[in-house]
Amino acid sequence: MNSRRNFLKNSALFGSLVGLPSLLASTPARAATAGPIDLKKGAVILFQGDSITDSGRSRGRPASQPNNSDALGKGYAFLAAAALLRKYPGKDLKIFNRGISGNKIPDLAGRWEKDTVALQPDVLSILIGVNDYWHSLRSNNPYKGTLQDYENGFRDLLKRTKEKLPGTKIVLCEPFVLETGTVTKAWFPAFDEYRKAARKIAEEFGATFIPCQSVLNDVSKDIPKNYWSHDGIHLTLAGAQLMANAWVSAFK
Amino acid sequence: MNSRRNFLKNSALFGSLVGLPSLLASTPARAATAGPIDLKKGAVILFQGDSITDSGRSRGRPASQPNNSDALGKGYAFLAAAALLRKYPGKDLKIFNRGISGNKIPDLAGRWEKDTVALQPDVLSILIGVNDYWHSLRSNNPYKGTLQDYENGFRDLLKRTKEKLPGTKIVLCEPFVLETGTVTKAWFPAFDEYRKAARKIAEEFGATFIPCQSVLNDVSKDIPKNYWSHDGIHLTLAGAQLMANAWVSAFK
Numbered sequence: 001m002n003s004r005r006n007f008l009k010n011s012a013l014f015g016s017l018v019g020l021p022s023l024l025a026s027t028p029a030r031a032a033t034a035g036p037i038d039l040k041k042g043a044v045i046l047f048q049g050d051s052i053t054d055s056g057r058s059r060g061r062p063a064s065q066p067n068n069s070d071a072l073g074k075g076y077a078f079l080a081a082a083a084l085l086r087k088y089p090g091k092d093l094k095i096f097n098r099g100i101s102g103n104k105i106p107d108l109a110g111r112w113e114k115d116t117v118a119l120q121p122d123v124l125s126i127l128i129g130v131n132d133y134w135h136s137l138r139s140n141n142p143y144k145g146t147l148q149d150y151e152n153g154f155r156d157l158l159k160r161t162k163e164k165l166p167g168t169k170i171v172l173c174e175p176f177v178l179e180t181g182t183v184t185k186a187w188f189p190a191f192d193e194y195r196k197a198a199r200k201i202a203e204e205f206g207a208t209f210i211p212c213q214s215v216l217n218d219v220s221k222d223i224p225k226n227y228w229s230h231d232g233i234h235l236t237l238a239g240a241q242l243m244a245n246a247w248v249s250a251f252k
Numbered sequence: 253m254n255s256r257r258n259f260l261k262n263s264a265l266f267g268s269l270v271g272l273p274s275l276l277a278s279t280p281a282r283a284a285t286a287g288p289i290d291l292k293k294g295a296v297i298l299f300q301g302d303s304i305t306d307s308g309r310s311r312g313r314p315a316s317q318p319n320n321s322d323a324l325g326k327g328y329a330f331l332a333a334a335a336l337l338r339k340y341p342g343k344d345l346k347i348f349n350r351g352i353s354g355n356k357i358p359d360l361a362g363r364w365e366k367d368t369v370a371l372q373p374d375v376l377s378i379l380i381g382v383n384d385y386w387h388s389l390r391s392n393n394p395y396k397g398t399l400q401d402y403e404n405g406f407r408d409l410l411k412r413t414k415e416k417l418p419g420t421k422i423v424l425c426e427p428f429v430l431e432t433g434t435v436t437k438a439w440f441p442a443f444d445e446y447r448k449a450a451r452k453i454a455e456e457f458g459a460t461f462i463p464c465q466s467v468l469n470d471v472s473k474d475i476p477k478n479y480w481s482h483d484g485i486h487l488t489l490a491g492a493q494l495m496a497n498a499w500v501s502a503f504k
Binding site: 079082090227236238244 | 319330334474479488490493497
């Protein structure tokens with residue numbers, strides 16, 4: 001146990017050190033615990049998450065094809081995929097989306113073999129957490145998971161991932177909300193703890209961390225929150241582009 | 253008639269002069285007959301065209317809402333809209349897509365009042381022409397329009413537009429194909445004349461011209477054509493992002 005903890009601490013330190021130069025050079029919108037990701041030729045990139053990632057993507061046959069517009073949804077994953085495919089035309093990237101609306105950590109865990117490990121991604125991006133908090137609030141929802149369940153479950157998921165896919169680079173997107181629409185004052189500070197847990201997990205595993213909440217807070221100083229998210233949870237087209245830009249900035 | 257022709261010539265000249273500094277400053281991927289477009293607050297932007305613009309957009313209620321992800325399709329119009337909405341959050345832009353698969357100039361003319369004039373766009377972007385040529389080739393298609401029909405019909409459409417919407421800024425996208433998939437050597441040089449006609453019309457009306465074909469030719473020197481278009485007519489996600497970038501570069 002101790003040696004694992006040390007290994008994780010060292011990974012985190014290594015991640016931070018690698019990330020430092022890029023962090024200093026970056027705009028405030030970007031921060032990464034690991035350095036910018038270099039995409040090898042033929043790299044498989046996989047987006048995992050909940051409805052924000054799913055964003056109405058087609059299931060079935062389109063989903064078996066990489067870079068399929070229908071299978072990538074209409075959100076940040078689609079926009080980030082378009083930007084990467086344009087930016088790196090010689091790299092022969094293969095981009096997939098396996099986000100599913102309503103998912104929480106236990107849902108990802110339940111379909112991890114089929115929907116993540118089987119795709120053997122070179123880069124795995126995960127955005128998860130808002131439902132882990134939100135669903136636990138709803139009196140009519142049987143989900144009773146706690147913050148600790150989220151953190152432990154997330155850690156277990158990444159441990160499994162590191163074991164099964166040791167070479168895979170991991171991008172963790174910070175779960176985010178904006179206090180508008182569905183999201184009331186009552187969400188805070190409880191929700192903030194989920195964000196902190198995601199950042200902690202990113203550091204433990206030396207993952208690249210996309211600070212989505214900071215990016216959204218930043219632009220919400222001057223522009224009303226509902227320009228970026230109608231309901232405080234899902235992104236508008238402007239919000240999705242904002243997030244896609246932050247995501248793409250993690251790459252060399 | 254003479255005075256109209258002089259007016260058009262003068263407009264074209266004015267457009268060229270205004271465009272000159274931006275043309276000199278721009279990358280080869282961009283050229284405009286008119287200068288960069290300044291977007292006023294609350295500007296309505298409308299994309300018109302055929303399947304390349306349509307790109308699977310939702311009809312009905314979503315289409316009545318500006319900036320609706322489903323109603324913007326999954327092509328260059330969607331990507332350009334996302335980029336503009338992110339870039340100009342304070343401008344309160346209202347972006348619509350009314351492209352319809354299979355459309356030619358006569359189809360646009362037939363629905364111009366309802367689908368263009370009624371929306372009172374501040375910026376009107378048109379991409380039309382590939383079907384005007386393609387459908388005239390097909391022995392089983394009753395369409396028998398010629399190059400001259402395309403040019404005359406396009407000119408009539410823009411005359412109507414200038415009369416009904418005198419303040420609207422017009423963006424003309426060059427019709428394009430790549431010699432791959434459906435598009436064979438037999439398409440040339442006949443198809444090139446349609447491109448030239450579109451450029452001529454843009455100059456006559458002082459419109460901003462997006463040189464899509466040059467942009468595609470440029471990137472196809474190093475990267476296989478089917479990376480940008482599977483069938484030579486419709487854009488892949490990478491191709492759509494390429495085109496969206498060229499389109500967005502027309503704005504201040």
